[in-house]
Amino acid sequence: MADHELRTVVSGMSFTECPRWHEGRLWFVDFYTHVVCSVAEDGSDLRTEVEVPQQPSGLGWLPDGRLLYVSMRDRLVMRREPDGTSVVHADVSDHVTGHANDMVVDAEGRAWLGNFGFDLMGGADIETTGLLRIDPDGTVTAVADDLWFPNGSVVTPDGGTLIVDETLGNRISAFDIHPDGSLGERRDWATFGELSTSRALAEAIPQGKYAPDGCTLDADGCLWVADALGGRVCRVREGGEILETVSPGTGAFACMLGGSDGRTLFICCAPDFDEHARSAAREATIRAVTVDVPHAGLP
Template sequence: MGARELRTLCEGGSYFEGPRWHDGRWWVSDFYRHGVFALDPDGREELVLEVAGQPSGLGWMPDGSLLVVSMLDHTLLRRAPDGTVTVHADLTEHCGGHLNDMTVDELGRAYVGNFGFDLMTFADPAGTGLVRVDPDGSAHVVADDLWFPNGTVLDGDTLIVAETFAGRLTAFSIAADGALGDRRVWGQIAPTVTPGTIEEMLPNLGFAPDGCCMDAEGHIWAADGLGGPPCRIAPGGEIVDELPLPDGLGAFACMLGGEDGRTLLLCAAPDFIEANRKDTREAVLLTTTVDVPHGGRP
C-alpha cells in the first residue's frame, strides 16, 4: 500500500499507553505524568484522573464508571460518573511485575494482564497469568503461563491477548460466567524464542505484539514493543500491512476510533525504558486513516 499521512494529535507526553475511543474523545494513560487524559479530535487535552501509581489499561463499566489500571500498586481503580474514585480490586497476589493492559467486556468484567517480571530492571522474563475482575471487584485467575500478556481484544465470545515475549496472539473462548477455555494460537507473528535471560530473549523476538485493536474484518492492528512499525495481522499471524513511523519513534499501542472508526491512533515514543522516559516529554500521539473500521472491543 502507498504511504499514509501521519498527523500529530498531541505532543509533550512522557509515555502514552492504553488508548481508547469513547464518547467522541480519545482517552490515554500517560505513565510518568501520572494521569489519564481525554483529548478531543483536535487534540485539546483534559486531565481526567491523577494516578500516583502510574496508569495503564482503561475501560468502562455499564454504569459509565471508568476502570483504570494502577501499575505500581497492582490495583484497579474505579472512577464513578460523579468523579468518586475507589479501589475496585487489589491484584497484588496475582502479579509477577507491574499490572499492565486491560480490556472490559459489556458486562463490566475486566481482563487484566501483568508483566510477570521486573522489566525495567531487566530481570529474567517469566510466565504469568491473566486475571478476570468481576463487577463486584472479586478477582479470578483465568489463564496462566502467558509470556507478558499485553494488549487484549474481545471478538464476540473470543478473547485474544498479545503475548509480547512469545511473538504471538493467543485466543480463548469465553464461557457465560467469564471463564476462559479452548486455548489456541490465533496468530504466530514471529517464532517463539527459548526462555532465558532478557539479554538472550529480547534481541531474538522478531516482533513483540504490544497494544492492539481489532478491525471489522477480524484483523488485528498491533504495535511492536521492539519499536518496529505497527502491523495489521491476519488470523494465523501473517503481516498484511505495516505503517512506518518517523525516524526515532516507535509505537507501543494503537487503537481504532473516530466518528467512522477509521482513524488509527498510535502511542509513540523513542523507546519504552523508564529511565529514558520519566523525565522527558518526547512522547506523541499520531493518527492516520485506514480503510477498515474498528471492530470488537475495546
C-alpha cells in the same frame, strides 16, 4: 490504505499508552506524568481526567459508564464514581508477579487484566504469568497462565473470544469466553516466531520477531498491532499474515481505531520504552493515520 499521511494529535508527553476511543474522544494514559487524559479527535481540548500517582495503565468502562483504570505499581484496579471520586475496584496484589498492566473491559463489565510477570525495567529474567478476570463486583479470578507478558487485548464483537498479545512470546493468543466467564484453552491466533530459548532478557529480546503490544480490532476481524521492538504498527490477519504496515519513524507501543467514522488509527509513539529515559523527557506523541476498515469489538 486510505491516507498514508501521519499527523500528530498529541505531543509533549512522557510515554503514552492504552488508547481508547470513548464517547467521541480519545482517552489514553501517560505513564510518567501519572495521568489519564482525553482529547478531541483533532488534538484540541486536552483534559486530565484522573491523576494516578502509582502510574496508570489499562482503561475501560463498566456498562453503567463508570471508568475503570489500572494503577500499576500498587497493583490496583480503580473505579471512578459518578461524583468524580476514585475507589478501589479490585486489589490484585496477591494475584500478580509484576506491575499490573493493560486490560480490556467487556460488555458484561468484566475486566481482563495482564501483568508484567517479572521486573522488566530492572532487567530480571523473564517469568511467564497469568491473566485475571475481575468481575463487576470486584471479585478476582485467575483464568489463564503460562503467558509471555500478556499485554494488549481485545474482545470480539460477539463477546465470545478474548485475544491477547504476548509481547515476549512472538505470538498472539486467543481464548473462548464461556458463559460463566471461564476461558477455554489457549490457542494461537497468530505466531511470528518460536518462543525464546532463553529466559535472560538480553538474550530473549533479540529472538523477538514481532513484539505485540497494544492492539485494536477492525470490522474484517484483523488486528492492528503495535510492535514494541520494531517501530511499526501492522494490520495482521488471523494466522499471522501481515497485510499493511505503518512506520511512524519512532517506537510504537499501542494503537486504537476510532474517530467519527472509526477509521482513524491512533498510534502511541516514543523513542523507546526505557523507564528512566522516558521519565526524564517529554518526547512521546500520539499520531494518527486514516485506514480503510473501521473499528470493531472492545475496547
